Amino acid sequence: MKKLTPVLYVDAIEPCLPFWVDRLGFTKTVEVPHENAIGFVILARDGLELMYQTWASAAADLAGATQRTQGRSAALYIEVANLDQVERALRGADVVHPRRKAFYGATEIFVREPGGHVVGFAQTG
Template identity: 45%
Template sequence: MNIVANLIVKEIEPCLEFWITRLGFEQTLEVPEGKKLGFVILKKGKAELMLQSVASVAKDVPPMAKDAYRSTLYITVNDLAPVRKALDGIPYVVPERRTFYGADEIIVRDPAGNLVFFSCHA
């Protein structure tokens, strides 16, 4: 079994700088929706993420387009240093922290407003 997140976003293009340029994902598939992107698949190592525009959802599964979307991704990493560097200039939701269960975390929002937790369990 494999679970892949599909983030429903207003527009895909503003999200690509965050996921590809900053975090090193590779775009492996794109589906246009008019003059914009309707759907993309991004991969980094074994991690896979899908982004789909609301316009694409409206054509694909119309009842879903009426919903409001915000998701939270929890991404475990071996080291926060490269993440910290990649996110330079992006505001943290809360200051970098150590949780009660011993994980060090950085929490930001992607350009679509989704929460993204980067967690290192040292």
């Protein structure tokens, strides 16, 4: 195995982009249209990669696979070097769990990105 890249399925990609690009400094490396909107996008920063695909694009592209993913959920957990900096960038985001010190030693904060997925940011050490 070489790499694991999460794909988040959403109704619309456009509302999610400012969260990753403007707030957190990710770059769009791939953008694929579907109908009159963005259907698929790859975002990258510092060796991290994240993909978004709309449900409509996935249904056209993957057919039966999307029926099994609807109603399922996953959260992202990203280790960062400077949680203070990330927390400043997240001001105004939907915080689902405020900054805390976890029992396993990480200091972390959890937010909900505009597509509805929970994203945790953690600093260790």
